[in-house]
Amino acid sequence: MSRPVVAYIHLANLRHNYRLLNRLAAGAQVMSVIKADAYGHGLRLVAPALQKEGCHSFAVTNAEEGAVLRGIIGRGSAITLLSGIFDQEGAALCCLQHLTPALTEHGQVKLLHEAGFHGQAWIKVDTGMNRLGTQDVPGLYDACKTAGIGIAGLMSHLACADEPEHALNAVQVERFERIAASLPADTPKSLLNSAGLISIGRRTTYDVVRPGIALYGAEPVASMPIGLKPVMSFCGSVIQLRDIPAGESVSYGASFITSKPVRIATISTGYADGLPRLLSNQGLTACVGTSGTAILPIVGRVCMDYCLLDASGCDIETGMQVEFWGEHVSAAKVAEQVGSIAYELFTGISSRVPRQAIE
Numbered sequence: 001m002s003r004p005v006v007a008y009i010h011l012a013n014l015r016h017n018y019r020l021l022n023r024l025a026a027g028a029q030v031m032s033v034i035k036a037d038a039y040g041h042g043l044r045l046v047a048p049a050l051q052k053e054g055c056h057s058f059a060v061t062n063a064e065e066g067a068v069l070r071g072i073i074g075r076g077s078a079i080t081l082l083s084g085i086f087d088q089e090g091a092a093l094c095c096l097q098h099l100t101p102a103l104t105e106h107g108q109v110k111l112l113h114e115a116g117f118h119g120q121a122w123i124k125v126d127t128g129m130n131r132l133g134t135q136d137v138p139g140l141y142d143a144c145k146t147a148g149i150g151i152a153g154l155m156s157h158l159a160c161a162d163e164p165e166h167a168l169n170a171v172q173v174e175r176f177e178r179i180a181a182s183l184p185a186d187t188p189k190s191l192l193n194s195a196g197l198i199s200i201g202r203r204t205t206y207d208v209v210r211p212g213i214a215l216y217g218a219e220p221v222a223s224m225p226i227g228l229k230p231v232m233s234f235c236g237s238v239i240q241l242r243d244i245p246a247g248e249s250v251s252y253g254a255s256f257i258t259s260k261p262v263r264i265a266t267i268s269t270g271y272a273d274g275l276p277r278l279l280s281n282q283g284l285t286a287c288v289g290t291s292g293t294a295i296l297p298i299v300g301r302v303c304m305d306y307c308l309l310d311a312s313g314c315d316i317e318t319g320m321q322v323e324f325w326g327e328h329v330s331a332a333k334v335a336e337q338v339g340s341i342a343y344e345l346f347t348g349i350s351s352r353v354p355r356q357a358i359e
């Protein structure tokens, strides 16, 4: 009998989000970013659902993720490696699995050439994020051509697209266009992630857009919600209910002391599942009972395998499910409480939590 902790993956909401983003892309190709096990949602659930919806371009982090994805989706679709390759093994996988690395270094071209790679590669240029990207686009372009590597296109990544008014957005667009102008006019271009697509889209959708977080239903630009629906519901279950008198402490460190008699619900979910420990004494959990949805506070410290709720006055029973984030409490709101972002919550769900598809 498995522990009652589960991440439900609502595929209808994923399809809704993809369609919404496809409309915003206004004719540009949507490269669905499904790295890190589809942002923790489960590659094996997400990739085929997107493929059925008409998506034929995907992005993951590295060659190992690319090889796993190729095994799931078969030949026909492009798989871009946003972090490129790091070694000979990565180059060999690009050949074997028909992967499309994003290149930032001449050393990567050499590795691909030595591996006999004659597929396509993106040139990834830094336009102001100062994280990863070449500063020598013409040099890398020529090196690819000489090595017999096709050019998939020129890509760059925005640093502040979730802040529509940020001055760096316009700077990056201007630099990107200037660099693109130095390449043949028919070179495909890609700049926008989810937030960029929403906040600065239209003129800059170019040929390919690369949404990630929006696919999973977290609004990338808080001030500009577009009607995305949450794909993940992260749930645990009530495994014990106990009445505790006033003046007792709850969980490790006795950080919560009952000021009155309370009903404590012990939930089957802890930080080893991906429930942030920073939610200790401040998290909220949705419990759907027969008389409606109650929002219950997490009391005491979140433990490795458990957390505790104050369920006083609630029609809760052993075996009932509670939701930490999803339909009733947004991941963005939970993330804000712990000084993080929805990306980190999603990718923090551990491998011991089953991902269960809901059609």
Ligand SMILES: Cc1ncc(COP(=O)(O)O)c(C=O)c1O
Pocket (backbone or CB within 6 Å): 033, 082, 156, 157, 192, 193, 194, 195, 210, 211, 212, 213, 214, 220
């Ligand atoms: C190069 C690149 N493109 C696109 C994305 C997708 O970004 P988002 O999830 O914010 O849409 C990422 C994510 O980190 C990225 O690194």
